[in-house]
Amino acid sequence: MAPDNLQEIFAQRAVELREYIFSQPASNFKSNPWALADAIETFSNEKGHMMIFRSKKLDVAKAALVAQQPAPRTILEFGTFVGKSALAWGAILRDIHGENVPEDVNVYTFDPNPLMVALTRDLVKLAGVEDVVHVLEGPGSECLQKLVDEGKVTSVDMAFFDHWEKFYLSDLQLIEELKLWREGSLAIADNTDMPGAPDYLAYVKAGGSGAAGAVKYESKSYETQGGRGPSVVEISTACYKRNNSTHLRPRLHQHSSSASCAFASPGATTSAQLTNPRTVFSLIIINKAGGLIYQREFQAGLHKLSTNDYLVLAGTFHGVHAITRSITPKIPLQTTASPVPSSPGTNAPSTSGYSYPVPGIPVSGLEQLETDKFRLTCFQTLTGTKFLLFTDPVSGSVESIMNKIYELYADYVMKNPFYQLEMPVRCEAFDRHLGAWLRGRT
Numbered sequence: 001m002a003p004d005n006l007q008e009i010f011a012q013r014a015v016e017l018r019e020y021i022f023s024q025p026a027s028n029f030k031s032n033p034w035a036l037a038d039a040i041e042t043f044s045n046e047k048g049h050m051m052i053f054r055s056k057k058l059d060v061a062k063a064a065l066v067a068q069q070p071a072p073r074t075i076l077e078f079g080t081f082v083g084k085s086a087l088a089w090g091a092i093l094r095d096i097h098g099e100n101v102p103e104d105v106n107v108y109t110f111d112p113n114p115l116m117v118a119l120t121r122d123l124v125k126l127a128g129v130e131d132v133v134h135v136l137e138g139p140g141s142e143c144l145q146k147l148v149d150e151g152k153v154t155s156v157d158m159a160f161f162d163h164w165e166k167f168y169l170s171d172l173q174l175i176e177e178l179k180l181w182r183e184g185s186l187a188i189a190d191n192t193d194m195p196g197a198p199d200y201l202a203y204v205k206a207g208g209s210g211a212a213g214a215v216k217y218e219s220k221s222y223e224t225q226g227g228r229g230p231s232v233v234e235i236s237t238a239c240y241k242r243n244n245s246t247h248l249r250p251r252l253h254q255h256s257s258s259a260s261c262a263f264a265s266p267g268a269t270t271s272a273q274l275t276n277p278r279t280v281f282s283l284i285i286i287n288k289a290g291g292l293i294y295q296r297e298f299q300a301g302l303h304k305l306s307t308n309d310y311l312v313l314a315g316t317f318h319g320v321h322a323i324t325r326s327i328t329p330k331i332p333l334q335t336t337a338s339p340v341p342s343s344p345g346t347n348a349p350s351t352s353g354y355s356y357p358v359p360g361i362p363v364s365g366l367e368q369l370e371t372d373k374f375r376l377t378c379f380q381t382l383t384g385t386k387f388l389l390f391t392d393p394v395s396g397s398v399e400s401i402m403n404k405i406y407e408l409y410a411d412y413v414m415k416n417p418f419y420q421l422e423m424p425v426r427c428e429a430f431d432r433h434l435g436a437w438l439r440g441r442t
Ligand SMILES: C[S@@+](CC[C@H](N)C(=O)[O-])C[C@H]1O[C@@H](n2cnc3c(N)ncnc32)[C@H](O)[C@@H]1O
Pocket: 051, 052, 053, 054, 078, 079, 080, 081, 082, 083, 084, 085, 086, 110, 111, 112, 113, 116, 138, 139, 140, 141, 162, 163, 164, 167
């Protein structure tokens, strides 16, 4: 739940929005759900930010719906709020099926907040789409179960997750349990980057539960600009088709939300292998004192660790790294008094002491750890910051990836005037560029 003070702000906004819309001539919106959806966004832009699904993101979702085959008929929405996206789904279905939409073309939108439900019902009526858009009061999971029990929903073409992120995964899994997905159904989730729905994202990116006969997902993240900054919409396409090959098949590159799926036979591969062989699972950055200052997962494939585990890993790795540096033998240097003549061309040292095996290059310490499921590569900067990258063990050298990460770190963390050295890295531009670059590689 949103904190009480936020609930009050939402309630206040809903009242103001109602006044704003109903103070305009009804003819502006009659039979025009697009005009009403736009007016809600205008209100949000002019009078104060509201947590609505903005038009830039809507364009991405609309393109996926318009391309869907067969055409969408049943849309579920988790999180109605002031009805901005519900009106848009209704408008899209009308655009696809015509003004007189068939009876089996419906949007069901769910919200436990009675104030939002009442406002949205009035707005839906104002735009004349009450035959298509049905606003149900209650948590999405309960409303959906009721619709299925009543036989009103038997299949779902698109489900939109825009409520509280902690419910995304369980509500997606409810749709699976109720066997509502068909081949090509779409799961569209907003704000999977911020505030973030990591369990949901990991699940769809891994292709689903992986259970025999279960639905699979091909998932793609779309970064959009708008609102208060960039934000990601995740579009996952459901498939049931299987490929008979027992060989490892990397995921296909996806250029559109309706891209087809590539599967391996159940049990034939590990979840790590099901991902792109150039997969980067996660990155952690450790400061020179051994403190964890950054941790991010990019791909599912490895079990998640708790924050505490990451902290322990950072501290332990730091200690082990220091010990491995000191294990490296030092080679005694020859002195000028040495009876052994130095061969021409060698830089024979002239003082007593020790050198590293490769003079001039300091010992590196532990650089790689490998299991059959992942490879951990460490890069330590001259100032002692360590970058630990977890990748698929079948991938080749990660040097170029590490170089790019370091370049992005230099550009967006070190040059950030608000970043304090050795402190946790909270630089949104670094996250964004890193995520976008890694996504672009897959
Ligand atoms: C981000 S807003 C939705 C924005 C809306 N889709 C739009 O574009 O206007 C989130 C809404 O989810 C609702 N919500 C919270 N928990 C929910 C649940 N379990 N099921 C459905 N809706 C929920 C909240 O009351 C809130 O109104």
